[in-house]
Amino acid sequence: MTQLRERWRYSLFRQHYVRFCKNKAAVVAGVFLVLLYIAMLIAPHLAPYDPLEIHLLHKLEAPSATFLLGTDDLGRDVLSRLMVGAQISLTVGFIAAGLSLIVGVCMGLMAGYFGSPIDPLIMGLVDILMSIPALLLILAIVTIVPPSIFNIMLVLGLTMWAQYARVLRGTILSLKEQDFVEGARAIGASHLRIMFRYLLPNALAPIIVTATLSVAGAILLESGLSFLGYGVQPPQASWGAIIGMGRRFLRQAPHMATSAGLAIFFTVLAFNLVGDGLRDALDPRQKNR
Amino acid sequence: MIQYTIRKLLAAIPIVFAITVIVFTILHLTPGDPIRILLGFGVGGYAGGDVGDSMIEQLRAKWGLDQPLHIQYVKWLGNIVRGDMGNSIRFRSPVWPLIKARLLPTVLLALVGYAIAIALSLPLGVFSALRQNSIVDYFSTGFSLFGMSMPVFWLGLMLILLFSVQWRLLPTSGMGDWRTFVMPGFVLGFSLAGGLTRMIRSSLLEVLRQDYVNTARAKGLAERIVIVKHAFRNAAIPVVTIFGFYLAYILSGSVLIETVFAWPGLGRLVFQSLGNRDYPVVQAIILLGAVVVILANLTTDLVYGFIDPRIRYE
Numbered sequence: 001m002t003q004l005r006e007r008w009r010y011s012l013f014r015q016h017y018v019r020f021c022k023n024k025a026a027v028v029a030g031v032f033l034v035l036l037y038i039a040m041l042i043a044p045h046l047a048p049y050d051p052l053e054i055h056l057l058h059k060l061e062a063p064s065a066t067f068l069l070g071t072d073d074l075g076r077d078v079l080s081r082l083m084v085g086a087q088i089s090l091t092v093g094f095i096a097a098g099l100s101l102i103v104g105v106c107m108g109l110m111a112g113y114f115g116s117p118i119d120p121l122i123m124g125l126v127d128i129l130m131s132i133p134a135l136l137l138i139l140a141i142v143t144i145v146p147p148s149i150f151n152i153m154l155v156l157g158l159t160m161w162a163q164y165a166r167v168l169r170g171t172i173l174s175l176k177e178q179d180f181v182e183g184a185r186a187i188g189a190s191h192l193r194i195m196f197r198y199l200l201p202n203a204l205a206p207i208i209v210t211a212t213l214s215v216a217g218a219i220l221l222e223s224g225l226s227f228l229g230y231g232v233q234p235p236q237a238s239w240g241a242i243i244g245m246g247r248r249f250l251r252q253a254p255h256m257a258t259s260a261g262l263a264i265f266f267t268v269l270a271f272n273l274v275g276d277g278l279r280d281a282l283d284p285r286q287k288n289r
Numbered sequence: 290m291i292q293y294t295i296r297k298l299l300a301a302i303p304i305v306f307a308i309t310v311i312v313f314t315i316l317h318l319t320p321g322d323p324i325r326i327l328l329g330f331g332v333g334g335y336a337g338g339d340v341g342d343s344m345i346e347q348l349r350a351k352w353g354l355d356q357p358l359h360i361q362y363v364k365w366l367g368n369i370v371r372g373d374m375g376n377s378i379r380f381r382s383p384v385w386p387l388i389k390a391r392l393l394p395t396v397l398l399a400l401v402g403y404a405i406a407i408a409l410s411l412p413l414g415v416f417s418a419l420r421q422n423s424i425v426d427y428f429s430t431g432f433s434l435f436g437m438s439m440p441v442f443w444l445g446l447m448l449i450l451l452f453s454v455q456w457r458l459l460p461t462s463g464m465g466d467w468r469t470f471v472m473p474g475f476v477l478g479f480s481l482a483g484g485l486t487r488m489i490r491s492s493l494l495e496v497l498r499q500d501y502v503n504t505a506r507a508k509g510l511a512e513r514i515v516i517v518k519h520a521f522r523n524a525a526i527p528v529v530t531i532f533g534f535y536l537a538y539i540l541s542g543s544v545l546i547e548t549v550f551a552w553p554g555l556g557r558l559v560f561q562s563l564g565n566r567d568y569p570v571v572q573a574i575i576l577l578g579a580v581v582v583i584l585a586n587l588t589t590d591l592v593y594g595f596i597d598p599r600i601r602y603e
Contacts, residue, residue: 124303124304124307127304127583128304128307128308128311128579130534130537130582131304131308131537131579131582131583131586132308132311132312132537132575132578132579132582133537133538133540133541133575133578133579133582134537134538134541135541135542135544135545136540136541136544136559136574136575136578137315137575139544139559139560139563140312140315140316140563140571140575141315143316143563143566144315144318216437216438220438220440223440223443224440224441224442224544224545227440227442227545228544228545228548228560230563240440243440243442243443243446246446247446247549250446250449250450250454251454254450254454257443257446257447257450258447258450260443261440261443261446261447264440264443265438265439265440265443268437268438268439268440269434269435269438272434272437272438273434276434
């Protein structure tokens with residue numbers, strides 16, 4: 001037990017953890033995200049109404065004691081729709097960011113480690129992806145594939161990985177010249193082993209930060225897509241789609257667009273805050289940059 | 290310098306080529322027959338109606354849609370190289386004049402957005418770097434986080450709600466006198482300013498820590514001269530770098546912003562054309578956007594040389 005405590009005291013993780021906790025805003029944001037995630041998981045039980053239940057006598061009602069955030073054009077409870085919509089927005093954000101992480105890490109590792117001729121090929125692909133305006137590309141693809149939640153995650157994930165590849169390639173290029181990599185090669189480690197056991201763990205900090213920020217990016221992109229009507233199709237509704245609906249009734253029922261937008265804003269803000277906190281904690285040299 | 294420019298231009302060619310293939314492929318895999326949509330069958334496209342199948346075939350042959358994909362591609366590429374971007378299926382007219390008519394509103398909006406972004410982020414970024422951990426610094430950090438976290442289209446709607454519906458000060462849509470530029474320009478500028486403020490602050494902080502800044506101070510130069518003459522030029526380099534990529538961001542954002550404010554620009558044209566399955570228009574705009582971004586990145590590469598004489602073009 002004491003040994004464990006000793007190990008904890010000097011562990012790298014503890015140092016990061018302590019430094020992260022000094023950033024109050026990031027801690028609050030982190031707690032907010034955890035609560036949001038739990039609320040999302042139990043949303044069907046927590047929501048005051050069935051999000052698809054139509055109350056025709058209460059169309060476009062302003063927030064009241066019965067309907068805390070008002071109702072939409074079909075008399076559905078906006079709060080319940082927001083809670084269930086969180087499932088779509090957050091799931092898309094997480095999975096898309098995760099997918100782009102996997103693709104981006106593999107691409108970045110290969111580009112940095114193997115060099116020519118793989119490197120220019122992958123970086124060419126990265127240049128292409130970064131030259132086509134992201135939303136245009138995604139809109140164009142989403143018109144081919146049916147806009148199911150699965151396809152949207154896939155498309156977002158496969159277009160957003162360029163960032164990771166860039167960040168990781170740079171780090172790997174400087175890492176692979178170091179002695180410990182030479183040592184690993186000398187004892188006969190395979191390319192795969194060197195990449196994933198020696199290089200990747202040393203390049204983790206920028207990846208974790210990029211991952212947090214790219215969840216924020218994915219949620220924003222998905223909301224834009226849904227706002228334009230190319231997201232998950234009705235009657236399901238992500239936050240962006242609720243804003244899109246609210247736009248039509250902006251004068252009569254401003255609460256629809258307002259509440260859904262605040263939900264997106266605070267969630268994305270929280271991810272950005274946590275990302276900043278992680279960067280300061282994981283890489284103190286980066287602080288104040 | 291000239292050699293470097295030429296080499297960079299040559300390197301851009303395969304990328305542009307690859308983009309043409311991607312764009313063409315994507316849009317031709319799109320379900321929904323443009324001919325049927327043109328004739329008013331809707332996206333699902335049920336056969337028959339009072340238009341005969343032979344007429345549909347005729348139209349298809351007229352637009353070249355009956356030929357194999359690779360032939361359509363080669364024809365399309367050949368025309369593009371000659372400056373002919375094809376014909377819009379929906380508007381029954383060449384694509385280029387359509388684009389040209391919407392180019393100016395988008396460019397104007399982008400310029401206003403850039404100007405507002407710089408007007409907001411330059412003073413904020415510089416002051417927060419010079420007075421680190423001051424109130425201004427905290428304000429600017431909060432400001433940039435807000436800018437990066439706010440969905441642009443939602444900010445637009447909230448401004449409409451406030452300035453048009455509530456106070457009746459500004460028009461909600463369209464492009465006209467200066468008042469129509471206020472909200473769309475601010476929305477675009479604000480969304481850019483978040484990242485830009487952070488960028489300016491961090492790169493200036495980095496430069497202020499360098500030895501040559503200490504040297505300049507040590508030899509007794511006024512702080513103002515140290516900042517303006519020694520720090521700014523060096524801090525500008527990373528800031529200039531991302532301007533090219535901001536262009537891609539502006540084009541993405543303009544789809545949303547122009548939809549919200551019914552702005553008669555390219556973003557709205559893309560959105561409408563996607564709904565109409567008007568492939569040639571969408572292809573041309575995406576391609577144009579990508580080429581412009583590539584050229585902008587090339588230009589920023591070259592601009593370094595003027596800001597930073599340390600960079601030599603080998």
